[in-house]
Amino acid sequence: MRKETSPITKIVVPAGGIGGARFLRGLQRAAPDADITVIGNTGDDISLFGLRVCPDLDTVMYTLGGGINEQQGWGRDDETFSVKEELARYGVGPGWFGLGDRDFATHIVRNQMLDAGYPLSAVTEALCERWLGPADDQRLRLIPMSDDRVETHVVITDAQGRRAVHFQEWWVRLRASVPAESIVAVGAEDAKPAPGVLDAIADADAVILPPSNPVVSVGTILSVPGIRPAMAAKTVVGVSPIIGGAPVRGMADACLTAIGVETSALAVAAHYGPELLDGWLVDTADAPDADAAVAGITVRARPLLMTDVDATADIARAALELAAELR
Amino acid sequence: MRKETSPITKIVVPAGGIGGARFLRGLQRAAPDADITVIGNTGDDISLFGLRVCPDLDTVMYTLGGGINEQQGWGRDDETFSVKEELARYGVGPGWFGLGDRDFATHIVRNQMLDAGYPLSAVTEALCERWLGPADDQRLRLIPMSDDRVETHVVITDAQGRRAVHFQEWWVRLRASVPAESIVAVGAEDAKPAPGVLDAIADADAVILPPSNPVVSVGTILSVPGIRPAMAAKTVVGVSPIIGGAPVRGMADACLTAIGVETSALAVAAHYGPELLDGWLVDTADAPDADAAVAGITVRARPLLMTDVDATADIARAALELAAELR
Incomplete structure (x- = not known):
């Protein structure tokens, strides 16, 4: 077994849902002694049935806490759908959003705390006490990008x-x-980073961009004023979410097209830009010609399919090694 | 089979939970062509997990709509408890109130409508569309006693x-x-009867008091200003909730003791008083001596155990017959 010798011990990861959560599990395996701060995307949050639902925060929380539905990558394990079925019997929708009974409990707790006046960051910390252990003992801490509505x-x-x-x-x-x-x-332009976000970035040895959606996950987090420049001042290494010209999962291509960015590993790197990004991992299928490299970004090719936690840990280790080199 | 010939076709029933709901099922059997307006007690309502729960309204709605847990008399049939178990995992209580998954859906719908500004009476009507049919076609209509918080x-x-x-x-x-x-x-002294309550009473041929708790169910309804005098102007017949000196179910004795009323069928009649009550059904076990009768109230003895719907229909029929006599 390979010994981890990276000097990177304080890591910030801006993360979306499934891809980000799975990468984080590999990162924890690769750097078990590191302090990891996850800045969660809240742009996907939605109010359903009068309850505030935070899909990306919950996917990270459930995945790292061992409560995720492993097959679908989101929602709770051993889930049932009595509440949703009954809501439909009342003619109350939408039916297209799959909230299970166990998941409903999370949203009920969150909503109750939000109604009581707690900011989302405090609510998230409270929910995470169950999944990630007491706040003071957490090696991995989850903070929403902002307490403001985006x-x-x-x-x-x-x-x-x-x-x-x-x-x-x-x-x-x-x-x-x-x-x-x-x-x-x-709402992004008027949003402030949640308490702890800028401090964690300032304190970090490196920022690792997971293979989350570069537009609606990482991009949304970066749109909160203050976060992007704070990260740009750090060593930032990203993992491409595009392999062989297509998103590994999800529909990131549809989002990239909307903002006029080609669906390719290098186009995404160029979109993030060299003022933010120092290093970029692409899949071996996308190993660039020397000509195609993006000026100012060190690109390295290696297998990027997160087939299991071991493979994902190898990817995370490669990202940390590249960050260590580029510091 | 006995043909119902009672002239009573418009009936108002102020009802609590289990006892009231079961009596209403018998009343529907006894008078299938009658228009029944149920004035539901909301004094037991409670906010749990940020959701407004109306136990008595729901017990009536579920019982008459065929969705009740028949064994326990409250809550939904075929119920599961995933949400409650998960809330406990988050350390969120109280755990002593048994909300099931299907039941949660009712409270989620109610809360969403209340948050949107609908009064409880409109919310109840919307929920009842599922259980009791389209509002315009309902022979039995459920109205909360008040839209104000009591x-x-x-x-x-x-x-x-x-x-x-x-x-x-x-x-x-x-x-x-x-x-x-x-x-x-x-809050009772400042509460107003919900829309439709006073009209239904004014329009009624008779008011039937079911064997609900005389203190915290019927008594609470009567405490809303305007309801008691409106009922007192009508023919009112009650069914004793006390049989053989003890409540048939529940802990009505503890409530009666609190207000200084003896736990006996006649003491409850005297508590309601002759200015409200015209007729009173007591169980044969409580058949009074001539001396013990309450002045101004016609007391009749007959079996009052609601052992099944047929037995309950017999009780309801006796109440209607007594009301018809006393009009």
């Missing part, structure tokens, strides 16, 4: 005309089948 | 000193094991 909306044109829909409606209900004309993080 | 509190003295607790805490958590020093319907 909501990703997608402009589409369909039978109802040109209109903005909530990201979840486009992503989950429409399965991104209608082209996104634009994607807007509503 | 909450039954119980003053007790225990290890924590003398204090007021919510009725549900005394009833469900403490099982009425600590004596009630007083029982107060907080």
Whole structure:
């Protein structure tokens, strides 16, 4: 077994949902002694049935806490759907968003705390005490990018005309089948980073961008004023979410197209830009010609399929090694 | 089979939970063509996990809509408890109130409508569309006694000193094991009857008091200004909840003791009083001496155990016949 010798012990990871959560599990395996601060995307958050649902925070929390549905990558294990079925019997929707009974409990607790006036960061910390252990003992800490409401909306044109829909409606209900004309993080420009976000970045040895959606996950986090420049001042290494010209999972291509970025590993690196990104891992399938490299970004090719936790730990280790080199 | 010939076709029933709901099922059997307006007690309502729970309204709705847990008399049939178990895993209580998954859906829908600004009466009507059919076609209509917050509190003295607790805490958590020093319907004096309540009473041929708790169910309804005098102007026949000097179910004796009323069928009749009550059904076990009768109230003895729907229909039929005689 290979001994980890990286000097990187304080790590910040801006993460979306499934891809980010799975990468984090590998990162924990690769760097068991590191302090990891996860800055969670909240642009996908949505109010359903009067309850505040935070899909990306929950996916990270459930995955790292051992409560995730491993097959689908989101939602709770051993889940049942009595509440949802009953809501449908009352004629109350939407039915397209799959909230299970165990998952409902999370949203009920969150909503109760939010209604009582706690900010989302405090609510998230309270929920994480169950999944990640007492706050003071956590090697991995999850903080929402902001306590302010930021909501990703997608402009589409369909039978109802040109209109903005909530990201979840486009992503989950429409399965991104209608082209996104634009994607807007509503409220982002007035949002402040949540308490602890800027401190964690300032204190970090490196920022690792996981293979989360570069537009609606990492991109939304970076759109909160203050976060991008704070990260840019650090060593930042990213893992490409695009392998062989296609997203490994999800529909990141539809999001990239909406913002005019080609669906390729290098185009994503160029989109992040050399002022943010120092190093970039691409899959061996995307190993660039010398000509194709992005100026100012060190690109390294290696297998990037997160087939299991061991393979994912190898990817995380490669990212940490590259960060250590580039510091 | 006996043909129902009672001239009573418009009936108002102020009802609590289990006893009231079961009586109503018998009343529907006894008078299938009657228009029944149920005025539901909301003094037992409680906010749990940020959701508004209306135990008595729901017990009536589930019982008459075929969704009740027949064994326990409250809650949903085929119920599961995933949400509650998960809430406990988060350390969120109280655990002593048994909310099942299917039941949670009702409270989620109710809360969402209340948060949107609908009054409880409109919310109840919407929920009942599922259980009792389209509002315009309902032979039985359920209206909460008031849209205003009325909450039954119980003053007790225990290890924590003398204090007021919510009725549900005394009833469900403490099982009425600590004596009630007083029982107060907080907010009642400022409450208004919900829309439709006074009209239904004014329009009724008779008011039937079911064998609900005379203190915290029927008594709370009567405490809303305007309801008692409106009923007193009508023919009112009650069914004793006390048989052989004890409540048939529940802990009505503990409530009666708190307000200084003996636990006997006739004492309850006297408590309601002749200005409200015209007729009173007592069990054959409680058939009074001529001396013991309450002045101004016609007392009739007959079997009152609601052993099944047929037996309950017989009781309801007797109440209607007595009301028809006394009009």
